[in-house]
Amino acid sequence: MGVDGHGAGDTGPLPGGDVPTLLLRLSDDGGYLCTAPGAEFSVILSLRHPPGPVVGYQAFVRFDADDVTFVRGTYSHPDPFAVLFAYPIAAVDGQITLAAGILPGIQPPLTHDADLATLTFLAISGAVPTVVELPSHNPPSRLILSDDTLVLPRLVDSPWIVPVNGPPDPCGCFRPDVNTDGRVDADDFGLLWECLSGPQVTPPAGGCDCADLDADGDVDLADVARLQWAFSG
Secondary structure (H helix, E strand, C coil): CCCCCECCCCCCCCCCCCCCEEEEEECCCCCCCCCCCCCEEEEEEEEECCCCCEEEEEEEEEECCCCEEEEEEEECCCCCCCEECCCCCCEECCEEEEEEECCCCCCCCECCCEEEEEEEEEECCCCCCCCEECCCCCCCCEEEECCCCEECCEEECECCCCCCCCCCCCCCCCCCCCCCCCCCCHHHHHHHHHHCCCCCCCCCCCCCHHHCCCCCCCCCHHHHHHHHHHHHC
């Protein structure tokens, strides 16, 4: 799965080395699946290309609380960092702050690529891809080197992280494609109109499961709005 985008305040390439990078990646490197509502999935915060001996870091992770619920977070403890400055890991208003460092005189600085923490979320709805990212932040996400230098790493987002654990959504990754033919067009509007039943009313049987775009058990004007947004977008 590819990643793209980066936050403000990024560094350029360091002399004689690669750009230090903080990135979020799925726990399954083999690809991704969409998920049915209620499934858990995990993302891993990783450090790539350390710019020197790293003795600590601080990072800020953001997610859309309308699409996912934060379940738990675990540091890669005690390796690479044994001192946890933000523990236990908790989410506040859709943001998670992570901070950890070495035990001075006992633990060596980090000089290699490493996984820093694993974050687990619960998918509220499988109707849209979930978003988990490293945003620009003040103070910024940063690395602390052994000489107390602060380095701003390149922040790599994974804006289309989708769950990899749990049952796949039979309606596919992009539910506004009501008839699952790979396009969002007038045919989808026609099918959704035939399935329209109203709030808290079970939609008609036969072909209407994927018309429930927000996966709330009915086909109503909220689903129409989602389809209009997808069609215009």
